[in-house]
Amino acid sequence: MPRPPYGQPYYPQARPRPTGAHAWYMGLFVFVLIPGLGSIVAAIVMIAVGHTCRRDPEPARTNGTAAASWGVNYLLATILFLGGFFVEMIVLPPDDLSGFLPSVPYVTWLIISLFHVIICIAFGVRASRGKVVPFRGIPFIR
Numbered sequence: 711m712p713r714p715p716y717g718q719p720y721y722p723q724a725r726p727r728p729t730g731a732h733a734w735y736m737g738l739f740v741f742v743l744i745p746g747l748g749s750i751v752a753a754i755v756m757i758a759v760g761h762t763c764r765r766d767p768e769p770a771r772t773n774g775t776a777a778a779s780w781g782v783n784y785l786l787a788t789i790l791f792l793g794g795f796f797v798e799m800i801v802l803p804p805d806d807l808s809g810f811l812p813s814v815p816y817v818t819w820l821i822i823s824l825f826h827v828i829i830c831i832a833f834g835v836r837a838s839r840g841k842v843v844p845f846r847g848i849p850f851i852r
Contacts, residue, residue: 727767727770727840728767728770729770729773729837729838729840730760730763730766730770730772730773730774730776730777730837731773731834731837733759733760733778733837734756734773734830734833734837735830735834736756736759737752737759737780737781737830738827738830738834741823741826741827741830749823750785750788752781752826753781753788754781756777756778756781756784757778757781757782759774759777759778760775760779761778761851762774763775763778769837769840772842773837775851775852776843776845777833777843778851779845779848779850780826780829780833780845782848782851783847783848783850784822784826787819788819788822788823791816791818791819791822792815792816795816795819798815
């Protein structure tokens with residue numbers, strides 16, 4: 711940063727308060743960046759980045775904890791629904807593939823993934839404005 715001209719007072723720039731929005735944006739960025747395994751890696755990254763926000767001052771701590779809790783929720787949903795789909799298709803192959811029932815876990819996971827994208831954008835924008843994100847889910851991390 712350049713120094714002020716000689717004889718002028720120097721006022722240091724105030725750093726903006728951390729908001730914890732980067733935890734939400736990292737979950738979205740990694741989800742889009744890595745095809746295939748993006749949902750699992752995005753959930754793990756959200757947990758890790760949200761957990762590091764616990765040392766920050768107040769809106770970042772709450773927003774980071776909410777992002778980490780959402781990461782745990784999304785990771786469990788991914789493991790449960792995609793795992794259930796693969797078990798249903800590989801271990802218990804259906805005799806007739808014309809039914810819709812074997813793909814219910816996969817469709818449910820797609821809806822949850824769409825919800826993940828929407829929630830990461832909405833809560834990231836809300837957190838970047840300095841507001842506390844209202845977490846809706848199972849609060850695994852407090």
